[in-house]
Amino acid sequence: MEHKHIYDNDGKQLCCTQEEQNNFLNKKQPKETGCCATHDHNEHSDDDGHDHSGGNQSTFQMFLPAIISLILLLISIGLDNYFPQTWFTGWIRIIWYVFAYLPVGFPVLKEAVESMMKGDIFSEFLLMCIATIGAFSIGEYPEGVAVMLFYTIGEVFQTLAVKRAKTNIKTLLDQRPDEVTILQNNEAKIIKAESVNIGDIIQLKVGDKLGLDGELLSENASFNTAALTGESKPDTKTKGETVLAGMINLNTVSQVKVTTAYADSKLSKILEMVQNASANKAPTELFIRKFAKIYTPIVTLFAALIIVLPYIFIEDYIFSQWLYRALVFLVISCPCALVISIPLGYFGGIGAASKNGILFKGSNFLDLIANIQNVVVDKTGTMTEGVFKVQELVFNPEFNKDEILNMVNILESKSSHPIATAIHQFVGKEDTNIELKNIEEISGHGLKAEVKGKELLVGNFKLMDKFSIIYDIDPTTIIYTLIAIAYDKKFVGYLTIADSIKADAQFTVNKLQELGVKTTMLSGDKSNIVKFVADKLGIINSFGDLLPEDKVNKVKELKALNQTVCFVGDGVNDAPVVALSDVGIAMGGLGSDATIETADVVIQDDMPSKIPMAINIGKQTKRIVWQNITLAFAVKAIVLLLGAGGLATMWEAVFADVGVALLAILNAVRIQKMKF
Incomplete structure (x- = not known):
């Protein structure tokens, strides 16, 4: 290895x-x-x-x-x-x-x-x-x-x-166990942590530390993440969620499928950085x-x-x-x-920063962050959870809501898109009695299928227009992402799906204002959604519908005004602008490896409230x-x-x-x- x-x-x-x-x-x-x-x-x-x-x-x-x-x-x-x-x-x-x-x-x-x-x-x-x-x-x-x-x-x-x-x-060094227990042919076997392969199943007893990053196979489990995030509050994970090396299993025997090599785990990279x-x-x-x-x-x-x-x-x-x-x-x-x-x-x-789940890659960044004048934040995954949820359901009364939702759920289960996942979590388990035929994905529009001999359409309103479905609403007046539904050539209604704002996002903006630091929001999301989130948080300057190069240009404009700029992001597309800013901050939990590698500071628990904390530690x-x-x-x-x-x-x-x-x-x- x-x-x-x-x-x-x-x-x-x-x-x-x-x-x-x-x-x-x-x-x-x-x-x-x-x-x-x-x-x-x-x-x-x-x-x-x-x-x-x-x-x-x-x-x-x-x-x-x-x-x-x-x-x-x-x-x-x-x-x-x-x-x-x-x-x-x-x-x-x-x-x-x-x-x-x-x-x-x-x-x-x-x-x-x-x-x-x-x-x-x-x-x-x-x-x-x-x-x-x-x-x-x-x-x-x-x-x-x-x-x-x-x-x-x-x-x-x-x-x-x-x-x-x-x-x-x-x-932090103590959080990586030398040995882990893996399951081979339903038998527990103890091996060196660095010898574990991707795809192996780790068995965690109560009190065990996880040695590698992976996906939780058990229905749910609670973990102590203090070593990684600085937070003492237990974090409950459910089946399919990512768990990281260094987490301590608290309440039940759990199984984790390894998804990352030992040397490439987030904790290994963090240790290397520190x-x-x-x-x-x-x-x-x-x-x-x-x-x-x-x-x-x-x-x-x-x-x-x-x-x-x-x-x-x-x-x-x-x-x-x-x-x-x-x-x-x-x-x-x-x-x-x-x-x-x-x-x-x-x-x-x-050391004080790492204790609070904030990792500086050098003392020079402590000096730089102390003088930051403008914090530029990405929206999704930084100020919002990065997890889409169904917010509202609007249906025509003539349709059976439960029956239509079951049809939509089965159709969306064929997709791995975050929106499809949000719908699946909202509706629940699929009804196996419903049979779909001729499933077709229409690029940039949505999905089409045949149910009980009738046409089912699920997607955006462009899909409705494409199939000449008549509807009586103006999609541009609705802030959230819309999923329109039509059945048997008739408009059934729509779902609104949105990413929820993080619990400490408002505190973050208020604290930055107290420190005399301006806040700007940049996002590739729709401008009206970005403006809605920014207004809710009290961020005056916000820009949406931005490509990665657009974000870079916006930061260049701010730096041209002789402002010291800190950019906070988590996605792969944020890596260029993180590199350009005076201080780049990456969200270490949801953040992409490229952004974490490029960043000067890494926030372990993805909490935006750690941004003003990092500035305060620098000061x-x-x-x-x-x-x-x-x-x-x-x-x-x-x-x-x-x-x-x-x-x-x-x-x-x-x-x-x-x-x-x-x-x-x-x-x-x-x-x-x-x-x-």
Whole structure:
């Protein structure tokens, strides 16, 4: 069986089997080298082995080096200041502080050496090593240990924050069972999920997860779809309906006929999208990474100048004093708060969205959707259910309604058209006592048959005109789709068939208006139907009778007005306009594979109310990112000036570096707890 492969940015294959994909988020992948300025903290690990995912370590194991170091540091500070001992002097005191330093300092020293060997000299690790070893060299042992200790604690908190951000996405990976039970010759057999063939019958016990997409063969079954849609409410499916991989069977033993290969299931494609989402960086994220590469060597040069220049201009120059100031300056200058919290903010946004059944293919789309001015929506399947239902039945009293409907039902059962399905669902089971002869489909008009020696016509009013059937209504005055019926050369009446508006469509339009976003409706359906739906929802601009190229032209017109446009659709014909728009959103349930592949954002449960939610998540993510940027720059600028002037100690430097980084991380993870 063919497997989907996942590749990194350099084209290297990362994984192909299910087991490998399940372990994807914990694998070490090659990234750019460098300090936290160049390390991609929202990824899984760095090229130097600095694993930000935390691997399988427990929280206690991650904090253990810092705990040991903290205990030794507190004891030494106590012996220095509160419980002085005659033996705690000289080399014994120095060795004690060295032992307090090593649990947190050795890993960073190792990282610094490895970074330099790879050509990345101005790394975060080197800055921390210079600052702390320099503090030791001038006898500031407690401060040297404290700087490295708090830096390590910051790194652990960063790792925990990244792990938390990944949790919502990693739960998706757990939704694909390794094995499934299939029925062969009425016997249950357990096989690997990826070995199942299209057409196989899967047996689902209560509590089982479905491994592949398929068609429900049982009369009905309830499923938990929370992993796919973010909705906790059970979804009841009936025979013939589509069920998706990742759904959990809730109430009865069910059978499902597999319709899609394992690697092509919607869940597999979604996982692939989410796993690769971080490859598309937001402009802010890319700028900060480039900025940090320039920023780090510049502040290192300034630190050197702080030592050298005073020697030239100041008479009472004291080397240790200016070295201390330079070391403070170096600690402050680490750009950790920026390069950790900003990618983490975007990654948190992607995680928060996936928790709510909205999948972004990259953090750049979080930025783009936050600035959307006009949301253009398709009608059928986006704002309406995409399922036709009989709305009204108008018959001439001289005819037996039940008898005529039975005839129509049998005739329409020969067709797979959605309208025929709607009629069949409305009437129910066919009457096998009625026999139809000479069934003929008249293209673009409808169906014709002979029943009890008399002619039965079912179709549009063009069909009535074609067979010279006289009727007394004006079809153009009726909004819904009309199915006209004639029997024995007489007009019997008509059925109205319509697609019902989704329950949350009105809420969606209202919410978009609150956000200051315009809404436009485009559809290939009849203009009067499109206008009726648009008016009912309060959408001012609507256009019907559009071909795919017409939709493209309409979006081009909006973009020509310098409007940022988001298009939301689900059909194959929507793929071109989804690709053209600034942000393309696809409905992931009913949506075609072509549209889902083209889209930048996928809404799992087809609920239009997720459109304003996605915009809101984008806005909140962007707000948090800029809060972090402002906080980091403001605090660092103040403390840098104080440090250069000798007014800030190493403790203020620790706050400016690690403290601000921790505050920024805590601010970044807020988005995962927000209600949207």
